[in-house]
Amino acid sequence: MKDIILRTKKLKKTYHGGTVQAVEALRGINLEFEKGRYYAIVGKSGCGKSTLLHILGALDTPTRGKVICAGEDVFGRSRRELARFRRRQIGFIFQSYNLLQEHTVIENILMPLHLDGREPDKKYLRTTLEMLEIMDLAAKFPSQLSGGEQQRVAVARALSAKPAIVLADEPTGNLDPGTSKHTLALMKDTVEQLGQTLILVTHDMDIAAEAHVQIRIHQGEIVDVKES
Numbered sequence: 001m002k003d004i005i006l007r008t009k010k011l012k013k014t015y016h017g018g019t020v021q022a023v024e025a026l027r028g029i030n031l032e033f034e035k036g037r038y039y040a041i042v043g044k045s046g047c048g049k050s051t052l053l054h055i056l057g058a059l060d061t062p063t064r065g066k067v068i069c070a071g072e073d074v075f076g077r078s079r080r081e082l083a084r085f086r087r088r089q090i091g092f093i094f095q096s097y098n099l100l101q102e103h104t105v106i107e108n109i110l111m112p113l114h115l116d117g118r119e120p121d122k123k124y125l126r127t128t129l130e131m132l133e134i135m136d137l138a139a140k141f142p143s144q145l146s147g148g149e150q151q152r153v154a155v156a157r158a159l160s161a162k163p164a165i166v167l168a169d170e171p172t173g174n175l176d177p178g179t180s181k182h183t184l185a186l187m188k189d190t191v192e193q194l195g196q197t198l199i200l201v202t203h204d205m206d207i208a209a210e211a212h213v214q215i216r217i218h219q220g221e222i223v224d225v226k227e228s
């Protein structure tokens with residue numbers, strides 16, 4: 001039987017900007033994500049990829065429809081429970097690494113745990129840092145690192161709270177092709193080893209081809225789901 005960790009039901013998102021016309025960014029998205037698999041979301045700029053990812057990670061709310069995580073209605077929770085869900089179940093990786101410049105690498109990585117008042121699982125942390133090849137960078141500051149190293153730190157930060165689901169929005173968009181490939185390979189191996197579900201937005205078809213499933217969006221609708 002399929003082990004579905006995350007599911008969307010008729011998910012819709014409409015943005016109402018002041019004077020401009022409303023934008024229907026998502027027009028009824030039905031998707032299922034299985035535990036431990038790697039998904040790529042592809043489609044043209046403006047088709048709704050980031051909107052979908054933000055709603056999956058509860059960084060934004062849908063206009064209509066549902067997100068169900070491990071059988072529970074995500075947006076049926078109180079604000080407090082929602083924040084907790086986000087901290088504990090979701091790891092988010094952005095294109096801009098968003099590292100705190102005045103904190104060391106290890107402080108950055110442990111930040112989500114500290115905000116949640118939790119201690120790291122040392123063995124897990126060590127595995128993550130080793131797999132991402134950043135063990136030796138722990139005491140450095142972000143400004144002392146290359147772009148690829150900074151993004152690997154951002155990946156480790158997203159993984160530190162042992163989230164079940166890792167969401168990445170064009171995570172290597174600012175890196176050169178070689179570094180991008182290396183970063184993604186390490187990220188893929190790491191989440192695979194840790195049994196996490198990875199959902200990655202990209203417009204690069206070579207990157208998407210590495211995923212187990214490719215989901216194509218066009219103008220706010222799913223137009224293709226392909227297993228590779």
Ligand SMILES: Nc1ncnc2c1ncn2[C@@H]1O[C@H](COP(=O)(O)OP(=O)(O)O)[C@@H](O)[C@H]1O
Nearest residue numbers: 015017023025044045046047048049050051052
């Ligand atoms: N905060 C916002 N307010 C108004 N419109 C938005 C907002 N965010 C995104 N949009 C619009 O929603 C559509 C989908 O955007 P987005 O999800 O960012 O697409 P993608 O990530 O695929 O490029 C676009 O037309 C975009 O202009």
Ligand SMILES: [Mg+2]
Nearest residue numbers: 049050051169
């Ligand atoms: Mg986007």
